[in-house]
Amino acid sequence: MVLTLTLHQDLYGDVYFPIQLVIFLNEPDQDFMGGEFVLTQKIPRAQSKAIVLTPKKGDVLIFTTNFKPKKGKQGYYRVNMKHGVSEVKSGERYTLGIIFMMR
DSSP, X not given: OOOOOOOBOOOOSSOOOSEEEEEXXXXXXXXXXXXXXXXXXXXXXXXXXXXXXOOOTTOEEEEESSEEEEEETTEEEEEEEEEEEOOEEEEOOOEEEEEOOOO
């Protein structure tokens, strides 16, 4: 089975918690091939920047749900963030994602 997720944000409603996390449950290049974790930064008036990570089994990744602040010449501005997973070419990739909710 080949699984490719599109870049997205886990926003469920108007009020959301600013961070989420994912725990990696198996070993890349041993249990599966591909399946890198991808973050993109959409910087205003600039090209998007991709960050590609290959966490190992047991690693925990904490990342923003929506945007992160970045300091510019005229103060701070928002950099919109999205995340996803590259194509899993073989094997099975397991993670535990935790999305915090606010009520």
